[in-house]
Amino acid sequence: MIMLRDIRKVYTSASEEVVALKNISLHVKVGEFCVLKGASGSGKSTVLSLIAGLSKPSSGEVMVDGKQISKLPDTFSAHFRRRNIGFIFQKYHLIPTLSVKDNIIVPLIPENLPLAQIEQRVQNVMEKFSIAHKATSMVKYLSGGEQQRVAIARALVNHPKIILADEPTANLDATLSMELMTIFEMLKNEGVSIIVATHDPLFFDLACVDSIKEMKNGEIVS
Amino acid sequence: MTLTPEIIALLMLDALFLFFSLIALVLSVRIFLKWDMHSTHALQYSLEKQSYLVSVVIKYIFTLKIPLFLFFIFTCNKLSNIITGAMCAAGVVNSVDFGLYLTVFKIINLYFFGFWLLLNRADMKEEKLPFTKLKFLLFILFFVPLLAEIVLEISFFSSLNISKIVSCCGTLFSAASTSYLSLLFKVDKTLVVGIFYFFAFLIGIAYFLKNSVVFIFANGMFVIFAIVSLIVFFSTYVYELPTHNCPFCLLQKEYYGVGYVMYVTLYIGTFFGIGGTILNGLLRSDDRLFLKISLLFDTLYVLIVSAYPLSYYLKNGVWL
Amino acid sequence: MKNKINLFLVEYAINALVRRGGKHFFIGFIFTFLIFLLSSTLFISDAIKLELGSALHALPEITLQRFVAGKQSDVPIQRVDALLDIEGVKSAIPRVWGYYYFKPAGVNFSVIGMDAFSRQYTQTLQTIVDGIDMKALEKENGMIVGEGVKKILGANYYQDFFNFVTSDGQWKKVFIAGTFNASISLEANDMILLPKKIAYEIFGMDTTRATDIVVSVSNPKEISMVVNKINLLYPDMRTITKDDIRVSYQNIFDYKSGFFLSLFMVCAFTFFIIVYDKLSGLSSEEKKEIGILKAVGWSMDDIIKEKFYESFILSLGAFMLGICFSLFFVYGLQAPLLRDIFMGYSNLKPSFNLPFSVDGGMLCLLFLLSVPIYIGATLIPTWRASILDADEVMR
Structure with a gap:
């Protein structure tokens, strides 16, 4: 499903070269729940953005669902991302001045689908995460838990095959974290591949986690 | 200035x-x-x-x-x-x-x-x-x-230079003019019009034979002869004056700006005819969409310009 | 083929405009104002051109002036008969007229001498003269004045009469016998009509001479031929055709509005630098938003489109608003302040209504001068925003 082969990623700024990733190889199967653990700055987020096609490797290749995503031109990688990948960010990263519904619609906009179809999908996902009653409230007035559910709804509105989560529990209290775990478990049972980048120990002894990779200074150490 | x-x-x-x-x-x-x-x-x-x-x-x-x-x-x-x-x-x-x-x-x-x-x-x-x-x-x-x-x-x-006296289209677009434009008027009108219709016809043939080379060629010649025949023949029927051969006056209000319609249809038709077909060649595709658009607008152009002399003939019983 | 306009994207763009209201309101406001200024200027100058055009319509086809040693000089009246002999000439009328400088108010009056029986050379004058008994006027030593003249004289305590100072220093007392209404205001506002005899006296002219001669031609297509013949007959006479006057007026106003437009361009240029700057400086909020959009699957193309809709909606809105304001300002309020720029040549002139003269060509021109240029200013900032790295949001 997801294959990273000999990835090297170098950031070049005016004065120096920073090696963010070296010799990364990773394989994640369909329906696998993979945790990337490591301190901040170890390169976990970069791996996620490579998988999503948001950034491109300096060498090596990234295959996702049989497609070499690192070689796709922007229009196609965006299209691919839209169809196959759902993102959950550390601080939810919603657009605070839009309503719940408008936030969830955002990934659907470039598809230019008929209105009824969009409404249907948004409604479904809002009900699934029980935020339908807040559909028209502005996101910035919601509680943390509600915001998190909006963020997850947005990630899932396109029925992605892969979920990428970047420090999803960093800002959550214990209850909300547990709620998130249940959602991940549910998604895994639906056959979704999940990759979580985190240093939260909560994930390390979770029953549903299939593999744990530890990263340090841009390398996978175990 | x-x-x-x-x-x-x-x-x-x-x-x-x-x-x-x-x-x-x-x-x-x-x-x-x-x-x-x-x-x-x-x-x-x-x-x-x-x-x-x-x-x-x-x-x-x-x-x-x-x-x-x-x-x-x-x-x-x-x-x-x-x-x-x-x-x-x-x-x-x-x-x-x-x-x-x-x-x-x-x-x-x-x-x-x-x-x-x-x-x-x-x-x-x-x-x-x-x-x-x-x-x-x-x-x-x-x-x-x-x-x-x-x-x-x-x-x-x-x-x-606004103080310089220039010629009006009446002298520019006439056989008497010394410019190379006058050469156009030395050629027989019927021949020019004949060639124009010939290439229009050829576009149609090439469309049905699916021959892109001929289609491009015919469209290219079609633009040229469309403009020439418009100057020497069709425009006179728009103005209803045998001596008024101008491709620009068509755009004026007196003629309801019909020129804009003519030029736009001619452009769309020949543009897709030439550009669209070349692109199809590059893509090795035989998507007929561009050809259809081209054929449609070329035909439209032919119909518009032909309508003027025809309606003149029907009204007055003579050709100009 | 997906060529449909993505309405959701448009909606998102409108939403984005509203959400960042402060920034866009400022730009929108100034842009509206600029368009308002620009369109008002062009509307006014076009309206004046139209008004002049209708005034010119009434002018004689050919005016003949005699030049002696490069200066305009009086024409011997007997030349009129010779002119009438030229084929194609319908009529030739000698005119006696001139400007009278009224020092206390610092203005020029147009003084025109009239005959009791002669046909008038313009429609306007004819209508004026038709309503007047010239013989009575001559007898009672009276004159008919335009409303502007009446006002100025009244302000200087000349209620019933006026003392002209003739060229040899004498006073010539002329009674104000009446005024004519200002329906043909632009040309008649500063006019004084009086019998020819008095006009000769005021200007100190020889009665065998005239100021100039106006010629009308039966077939307008023969004007240039008649002009050639006159030039052959009287080499010292300059012929001015109606067309010449029209062109020179057109030039003056094109020049004036061109000049104004050049100034406007400087303002506009400054404005676009501001737009460029404002749009280039993305807040971290905006950067984050673009990162989010990319992460959830927007392509650069989608972001460029969204930003394009934003600037198109903003500029089109400002365009329409600016046009509406200036339509109201120019035709509703008669363009206070601004019209003076265009009519600064006499205190007496400005008292006519600007005729409505907006057409499709004008709107196209205004559109081309505003919207595409605004969008041009946003092109590079838009592209810059679209290539932002989505990594930003990952940290």
């Missing part, structure tokens, strides 16, 4: 186009030289981003070029009020030696940039971006006529 508001608008947009097209040129040269789809170097990624700027800029220029072409003719028509002797845009355009070249460049550029956008669209549809090098090479080539047009237009407006 006369600075009417219209001229200032045209000159200002020219300056803007010049600025943007220079940026696009520099980027195009870089992309053309360094483009490598397989490279994972940071340079390639930044070239990819820059290619977007080029296409945005060209889209911007082209979308404005079409209305600006019509606006240019409109401005010349309006200037003919000030310039002594000119009755319509023809006199104004010809009041400067290179006025005709300017118009020709403007028309050529409309075809070139339209084609570039078609190619760009086709390119962006493919994962491998197969035409990227080609399209940037083409832009570098197309920059020459674009620059020529802009330079000619600026010098055209700055050398317009």
Whole structure:
């Protein structure tokens, strides 16, 4: 499903070269729940953005669902991302001045689908995460838990095959974290591949986690 | 130099186009030289981003070029009020030696940039971006006529002299004129009209035989003979005057601006006929959409211009 | 083929405009104002051109002035008969007229001498004269004045009469017998009509001479031929055709509006630098938003489109608003302040209504002068925003 082969990623700024990733190889199967653990700055987020096609490797290749995503031109990688990948960010990263519904619609906009179809999908996902009653409230007035559910709804509105989560529990209290775990478990049972980048120990002894990779200074150490 | 508001608008947009097209040129040269789809170097990624700027800029220029072409003719028509002797845009355009070249460049550029956008669209549809090098090479080539047009237009407006007496279209477009345009009138009218209909017919044949080469050729000849026959034959029926042969007066209010409709249909028809078919060749596709559009608009043009002499004949029982 | 306009994207763009209201309101406001200024100027100058055009319509086809040593001089009246002999000439009328400088108010009056029986050379004058008994006027030593003249004289305590100072320093007392209404205001506002005899006296002219001669031609297509013949017959006479006057007026106003437009361009240029700057400086909020959009699957193309819709909606809105304001300002309020720029040549002139003269060509011109240029200013900032790295949001 997801294959990273000999990835090297170098950031070049005016004065120096920073090696963010070296010799990364990773394989994640369909329906696998993979945790990337490591301190901040170890390169976990970069791996996620490579998988999503948001950034491109300096060498090596990234295959996702049989497609070499690192070689796709922007229009196609965006299209691919839209169809196959759902993102959950550390601080939810919603657009605070839009309503719940408008936030969830955002990934659907470039598809230019008929209105009824969009409404249907948004409604479904809002009900699934029980935020339908807040559909028209502005996101910035919601509680943390509600915001998190909006963020997850947005990630899932396109029925992605892969979920990428970047420090999803960093800002959550214990209850909300547990709620998130249940959602991940549910998604895994639906056959979704999940990759979580985190240093939260909560994930390390979770029953549903299939593999744990530890990263340090841009390398996978175990 | 006369600075009417219209001229200032045209000159200002020219300056803007010049600025943007220079940026696009520099980027195009870089992309053309360094483009490598397989490279994972940071340079390639930044070239990819820059290619977007080029296409945005060209889209911007082209979308404005079409209305600006019509606006240019409109401005010349309006200037003919000030310039002594000119009755319509023809006199104004010809009041400067290179006025005709300017118009020709403007028309050529409309075809070139339209084609570039078609190619760009086709390119962006493919994962491998197969035409990227080609399209940037083409832009570098197309920059020459674009620059020529802009330079000619600026010098055209700055050398317009309102106190100079110019000829009106009546003398320009007649056999008596000494210009090379008069050559047109030495040829037999019926022959020209015959050739025009012949190529219209050939377009139809090529469409059904699915022969792209003939289709392109016929469309190319069709534009030329459409314009020639419009000058020597069809325009007289629009004006209902046997001596009035002008391709510009058609655009005036007296004739309900029918010229705009004629020129736009002719452009769309032949543009898709030539550009669309060439693109199909590049794509090795036999999508008939462009050909259909082309055939539709070419036919429409033939119908519009034919309607005038026919209705004249039906009304008066004689030909002009 | 997906060529449909993506309405959701448009909606998102409108939403984005509203959400960042402060920034866009400022730009929108100034842009509206600029368009308002620009369109008002062009509307006014076009309206004046139209008004002049209708005034010119009434002018004689050919005016003949005699030049002696490069200066305009009086024409011997007997030349009229010779002119009438030229084929194609319908009529030739000698005119006696001139400007009278009224020092206390610092203005020029147009003084025109009239005959009781002669046909008038313009429609306007004819209507005026038709309503007047010239013979009575001559007898009672009276004159008919335009409303503007009446006002100025009244302000200087000349209620019933006026003392002209003739060229030899004498006072010539002329009674104000009446005024004519200002329906043909632009040309008649500063006019004084009086019998020819008095006009000769005021200007100190020889009665065998005239100021100039106006010639009308039966077939307008023969004007240039008649002009040639007159030039052959009287080399010292300059012929001014109606067309010449029209062209020179057109030039003056094109020049004036061109000049104004050039100034406007400087303002506009400054404005676009501001736009460029404002749009280039993305707040971290905006950067984050673009990162989010990319992460959830927007392509650069989608972002460029969204930003394009934003600037198109903003500029089109400002364009329409600016046009509406200036339509109201120019035709509703008669353009206070601004019209003076265009009519600064006499205190007496400005008292006519600007006729409505907006057409499609004018709207196209205004559109081309504003919207495409605004969008041009946003092209590079838009592209810059679209290539932002989405990595920003990952940290």
